[in-house]
Amino acid sequence: MTIAAACSLAALPVEAAAPETSTDPLMTMPRIDAPIALMVDVGSGRVLYARDPHRRFVPASITKIMTSYVAFDLVSKGKLRLDQKIPIRKETFRKWRNVGSTMFLPAEAQPTVAELIEGIVTVSANDACVVLAEGATGSVEGFTTLMNEAAAKLGMLDSHFNTPNGWMDEGQTYVSAADLATLSSALMTRFPELYRRFYGHAEMTWGGITQPNHNPLYGFVAGADGVKTGFTNEAGYGFVGSAQRNGRRLVMVLGGYDRPIDRTNQSRAFIEWGFAAWDSSRIFAKGTQVGTAIVQGGEAREVPLVAPHDLGVTVPRGARPNYTVSIRYKGPLKAPIRKGETVASLLVRVPGEPVHVLPLAAGVEVARGGVMARLRDGTMGLVGL
Template sequence: MAFDTQARAAYVLDQSTGTVLLSKNAEEPLPPASMSKLMTLYVAFEAIRDGRLTLDERLPVSSHAMSYGGSTMFLDTQDKVRVEDLLRGIIVLSGNDACAVIAEALSPDGTEAGFARYMTRRAQQLGMEHSTFMNSNGWPQAGHRMSVQDLAILANHIITDFPEFYPLFAETEYEFDGRAPSNVNNRNPLLTMGIGADGLKTGHTQEAGYGLVGSARQGDRRVIFVVSGLNSERQRSEESAAIVNWSFRQFAEKTVAHANTPVAEAEVWMGREQSVGLVPAEDLVVLLPVLSDDNVEAEVVYRGPVEAPIQQGQELAELVIKPQDLPEIRRTLVAEHAVPKGGFGIKVRTAAEQLFKRFINGPSDAS
């Protein structure tokens, strides 16, 4: 069932259900090349949202930013460039120079290195535990590393946190000032394939190989995936398209439990009732392999008996679903209804039951 990828590292996430469909060397810190520009973009989006930067603001180009080679917007120190142009220059044209301009504008100390240190701290706050940045654009530099899992976490944050900016990642071309006619096309090969792809970023250096952080949407489902360490542009394109196809065709959403419908009961201690139904607060929709049978293994886990009083909707247990060839899925179960604390008669009955259990089981060993 697992996808046999040729990538050195790969990670595939079904965003709608949070299901990890594929994980290969997912936590290994690797050179991310231009895929790390997504972190620069995320920080820039935050600055715009917080009012520290505006889309119409014009930023100066330093000699350091101008010095970058590789993929650039061909900026020079005479330019003052609108932030919106810089963002498109990073997303569509993969401009190394544009990243440095943004970095120096937002850096705590005005340097790209200072911005890289900030990126590293911010990434850790977002749950990206295997990322260390040395620059803003992924230019080869010792210690500049990201895992494919971290890149997927970052892509998910961009899509979720900044829906107003995410459509920029689907732009297939961008002409800046007419000065770079050879660099106007988005390098993401999936955008024109008609498979629902709408982002995010390619990357390539000799050390990193060919990589891609991608996302595609079909119907109500969205898949986020990362591949790294492929051998050519063609292999990257074919592998990425195959992953998208596999993700949507080999898995389907299924409702395994309905809201407010008991899936089990929990024993109650000192309550007016001896048990309470355990229900999901909402329909439990999970992603399962299309060829799996309908009898999915699952178990209810809770610490009981649960002492009364119990409130309706109180979290009491977890439903652990174990689909074949996929990580287990945990979902919270809550009390179907309230159970008040029992009166004197309940206490007498409970005490009698405990005495009877001791009589049947015998005295416990003395220490």
């Protein structure tokens, strides 16, 4: 059952006035030659620009965003420790030694999970991806199973992962721009501390070797902190980029460039356009309780729903927002519930646009209740509560 709980919204803003004056953002948009292009304002969920966003393409090293997502999930659940050392299998060393981008892991090394994630995120280390996958689940196949399970839970309908590093596999690994925007937004909002720890680094030194991060935004775009470049002859030059300014975050996806210089110049101009041509009006600040949801089988009967990050509505610069909001969740929610777990959605309706669906998280942990909790739920159910 889906419950639309508009009446339970806390501090609900009054519907904003209709736009007074506005300009068409597309009039100032820079030239973008990439056959696939997408920009999303994470705080509002609004798509600022889209060109073939559901077209499937080969991601190359952009795959490593999902690799880090799965790693962050395992760490957050206590199934991996950042200080855990992982030995390198002899066959893995032989197969991935100096293949593409690498950490130059020696055969006898036992890097920590944190070092491997840093290598994956910052210098796109192919060897680190395989070592992490095998150390976390026992095999590459086991890890890619987790990657595909995570993709399914996120609703990534046009993606499939066959490798943890995006190495050429005759098209068995594929993604879409829309799916990559969904994945990147989830990476940042569900694991904010791990994201800040590992992403946004301009270079990495390991084993006495310093290597740069090839993110074209770093050092040129204010607030840039992610996400991942990718290249193979099969895929061309792709990029998922992100920047945050004054609490507002933009994510862009560009795929299929023939030349890296075009990817570099156009990605910088594209994200600057996103900040300059659009304004964001905040609806709820991060951590604000938006409403409550009913819980079944828990020590508590209800759980507060909070904004996991700033939630807002995005409009062309000079326009005033016009929107209504409501809460939706499949209920009642079933205990146990982890604090910070995404359990509901905020629906933002703007005239003339698709409904924007933003995440709402559990504000507290709700443990599974005992016999008395079940009796309480049964009694309240009998009277329709």
